[in-house]
Amino acid sequence: MAWDEVIYQYDGSFEGFLCCIYESYINKEFPIAFSGDEECFSLYAVRCVITDADHARRVMRGLENRSASGANVLRRAFLTCMEDKEAHLYAFARKLFSQGGAFLKNQSDEVYHPLAKAIRHMNGEVEKLRGFVRFSDYGGVLGAEIEPKNRVLPLLRSHFCNRCANEAFFIYDRTHKDLLLYSGGRSRILRVDRLDLNLPGEEEVHYRALWKRFYETIAIKERINPRLQDTHMPKRYRNTMTEFLPADHECRKSAIPAKAAAAFPGSAAPGGIPAPGTLR
Amino acid sequence: MDLLEKLTILSDAAKYDAACTSSGAKRSYQVGKIGNTSSSIAGCCHSFSADGRCITLLKVLMTNSCVYDCKYCVNRRSNETKRAAFTPKELAELTIEFYRRNYIEGLFLSSGVLRNPDYTTEQMIRALRILRHDYAFNGYIHAKAIPGTSPELVTELGLLADRLSVNVELPSEAGLQSLAPDKTKAAILRPMGQIRDSVVQSKAELVKYRHAPSFAPAGQSTQLIVGATADSDRHILHLTESLYQRFRLKRVFYSAYVPVVENTLLPSPDTKPPLLREHRLYQADWLLRFYGFRAEELLTEEQPDFNPLIDPKCSWAIGHLEQFPVEITTADYETLLRVPGIGPVGAKRIVSARRVSHLRFEDLQKLGVVLKRAQFFITCGGRIRSGLRFSASTLVHQLETIQRGELPPDGTMAQLSLFDTAG
Numbered sequence: 001m002a003w004d005e006v007i008y009q010y011d012g013s014f015e016g017f018l019c020c021i022y023e024s025y026i027n028k029e030f031p032i033a034f035s036g037d038e039e040c041f042s043l044y045a046v047r048c049v050i051t052d053a054d055h056a057r058r059v060m061r062g063l064e065n066r067s068a069s070g071a072n073v074l075r076r077a078f079l080t081c082m083e084d085k086e087a088h089l090y091a092f093a094r095k096l097f098s099q100g101g102a103f104l105k106n107q108s109d110e111v112y113h114p115l116a117k118a119i120r121h122m123n124g125e126v127e128k129l130r131g132f133v134r135f136s137d138y139g140g141v142l143g144a145e146i147e148p149k150n151r152v153l154p155l156l157r158s159h160f161c162n163r164c165a166n167e168a169f170f171i172y173d174r175t176h177k178d179l180l181l182y183s184g185g186r187s188r189i190l191r192v193d194r195l196d197l198n199l200p201g202e203e204e205v206h207y208r209a210l211w212k213r214f215y216e217t218i219a220i221k222e223r224i225n226p227r228l229q230d231t232h233m234p235k236r237y238r239n240t241m242t243e244f245l246p247a248d249h250e251c252r253k254s255a256i257p258a259k260a261a262a263a264f265p266g267s268a269a270p271g272g273i274p275a276p277g278t279l280r
Numbered sequence: 281m282d283l284l285e286k287l288t289i290l291s292d293a294a295k296y297d298a299a300c301t302s303s304g305a306k307r308s309y310q311v312g313k314i315g316n317t318s319s320s321i322a323g324c325c326h327s328f329s330a331d332g333r334c335i336t337l338l339k340v341l342m343t344n345s346c347v348y349d350c351k352y353c354v355n356r357r358s359n360e361t362k363r364a365a366f367t368p369k370e371l372a373e374l375t376i377e378f379y380r381r382n383y384i385e386g387l388f389l390s391s392g393v394l395r396n397p398d399y400t401t402e403q404m405i406r407a408l409r410i411l412r413h414d415y416a417f418n419g420y421i422h423a424k425a426i427p428g429t430s431p432e433l434v435t436e437l438g439l440l441a442d443r444l445s446v447n448v449e450l451p452s453e454a455g456l457q458s459l460a461p462d463k464t465k466a467a468i469l470r471p472m473g474q475i476r477d478s479v480v481q482s483k484a485e486l487v488k489y490r491h492a493p494s495f496a497p498a499g500q501s502t503q504l505i506v507g508a509t510a511d512s513d514r515h516i517l518h519l520t521e522s523l524y525q526r527f528r529l530k531r532v533f534y535s536a537y538v539p540v541v542e543n544t545l546l547p548s549p550d551t552k553p554p555l556l557r558e559h560r561l562y563q564a565d566w567l568l569r570f571y572g573f574r575a576e577e578l579l580t581e582e583q584p585d586f587n588p589l590i591d592p593k594c595s596w597a598i599g600h601l602e603q604f605p606v607e608i609t610t611a612d613y614e615t616l617l618r619v620p621g622i623g624p625v626g627a628k629r630i631v632s633a634r635r636v637s638h639l640r641f642e643d644l645q646k647l648g649v650v651l652k653r654a655q656f657f658i659t660c661g662g663r664i665r666s667g668l669r670f671s672a673s674t675l676v677h678q679l680e681t682i683q684r685g686e687l688p689p690d691g692t693m694a695q696l697s698l699f700d701t702a703g
Contacts, residue, residue, distance in 0.1 A: 220331050
């Protein structure tokens with residue numbers, strides 16, 4: 001049965017989205033909107049798309065046959081935070097199926113441009129975060145938190161796994177509640193709803209203080225230029241960066257988690273999850 | 281003296297060095313070692329200080345004691361300031377711990393001259409050796425080669441560092457004689473030549489033997505101080521060009537002179553650093569490296585300095601109106617690159633897009649062209665932009681008006697971002 005105006009509801013995963021494409025071709029319909037939430041109230045007809053790995057693979061293979069770089073654009077654009085993401089991606093996939101990948105040469109193409117722009121924005125964020133991620137040493141395990149707009153953890157993964165290959169570390173994405181764990185050459189990304197950090201040790205506080213001092217000293221007073229600083233390092237990045245936080249910022253958040261954490265001084269892991277280094 | 285105070289003194293003394301990049305070296309992680317140098321082609325900025333400059337490396341001096349008495353320098357012998365020195369172990373631990381926390385990409389090590397250049401370099405080598413070998417540091421190291429150091433020691437330094445630099449500082453021999461009487465042009469250029477030859481030799485050997493030692497794989501850079509002497513922009517730019525060509529430098533950095541001392545030979549201490557001038561020089565430097573311009577095209581004997589109100593590329597275009605307008609749909613890449621408002625990325629996108637689509641003015645913006653500047657110099661499909669009115673005589677004024685928004689509002693000469701006007 002084909003509806004005229006239908007909303008597709010799926011599980012929010014990339015495979016799920018590929019299945020939406022699959023269903024729309026099977027049912028010969030053009031979904032007017034997508035919903036990645038479990039609940040969806042609407043006056044329009046709603047089709048629940050169930051994620052099926054085989055269907056997702058078929059769609060991916062089809063896209064890759066049209067254009068490998070086009071399939072890659074779709075994969076990347078799915079991680080971005082652009083508005084009406086699925087609608088743009090769906091239009092892009094349809095164009096790729098019907099015309100092949102030639103239009104990818106033209107970045108001003110009306111279907112491709114929104115994706116290209118969103119990916120550029122995301123790449124910029126990844127580039128900045130490679131530098132702006134700040135680890136703290138929690139008893140031998142390095143931990144960091146970030147608040148990105150785009151889902152950047154999969155893109156930061158290889159960089160940090162290479163750079164910190166001989167460490168155990170985690171990076172928590174507060175916005176999307178994803179946690180990247182790495183230890184002993186293996187990494188994975190989990191969904192974690194809440195992460196409470198342990199209190200920093202004395203040595204950690206010492207190095208934070210040294211870094212803060214270096215940061216203040218290196219600026220040349222005669223050249224102070226907040227506008228330029230903001231251009232390169234927008235303010236939204238700063239609330240996870242050591243140089244803009246008190247050296248003992250974990251202690252200042254709320255009294256209760258701090259107390260709870262202090263009750264277990266020996267454990268190196270952030271509350272709730274085992275630290276990567278201690279997985280046995 | 282505790283570490284916090286040492287760090288304060290020795291980073292404060294190093295802050296006037298503009299070089300802070302981690303580009304050019306590509307070394308993956310190695311088992312048992314700490315870090316890599318392959319984050320991205322352009323290097324990696326870890327923070328931006330209050331002056332808007334990028335922080336990539338832990339930039340410190342080994343010691344700020346110095347036997348020289350260069351007039352422009354905070355560390356000169358005759359300046360009464362607190363002196364300190366890192367021990368190699370302190371420096372290595374600090375670098376490692378900062379690096380682990382992703383504060384920095386590596387170490388930038390310079391030094392005041394202790395006793396003589398050879399002795400100072402030996403101290404630096406000792407510290408870097410401890411960092412590289414005892415602490416297994418595999419990240420980026422930028423080291424200063426001090427003029428007057430013997431060639432064997434420069435070689436040793438180059439095998440430990442990713443990039444070496446020798447600072448020219450004063451753009452002319454006359455400036456050097458009056459302000460830095462302990463240095464000579466020959467003493468500065470000698471290590472530069474040696475570094476150039478060693479890099480070439482090391483690259484050739486690496487082709488033949490995979491495990492040949494690699495000498496300064498990220499090449500060398502230098503710094504010129506702008507505004508301490510009377511040298512013109514033209515002189516500085518020609519010097520830059522010849523440094524790129526003769527010594528194959530990766531970068532030339534410019535540092536607007538900040539008056540740190542009262543001296544009859546120098547600008548008075550209440551002079552503001554010439555930041556806008558520095559910015560124009562960086563823009564011109566970009567034009568030399570990425571846009572195929574030559575120094576003699578940008579400035580002439582009649583006009584030896586840049587117009588502060590218009591960027592160098594626009595200035596050049598106004599002086600060469602006979603080469604415009606450029607037709608977007610047919611011009612080759614090199615010609616597109618000469619249009620103000622079109623950079624390497626935009627030009628590449630245009631060349632690619634026009635093969636599959638008929639480009640309009642609206643599309644150019646989506647391709648990353650800065651249309652407000654480019655519009656005066658292009659046609660698209662044989663037509664100029666609709667509604668655009670200008671003549672050769674009003675063009676300068678129109679461009680000045682457009683760029684006024686990019687200048688600091690109160691007319692002070694603040695440092696501008698290169699990326700604002702990169703086109």
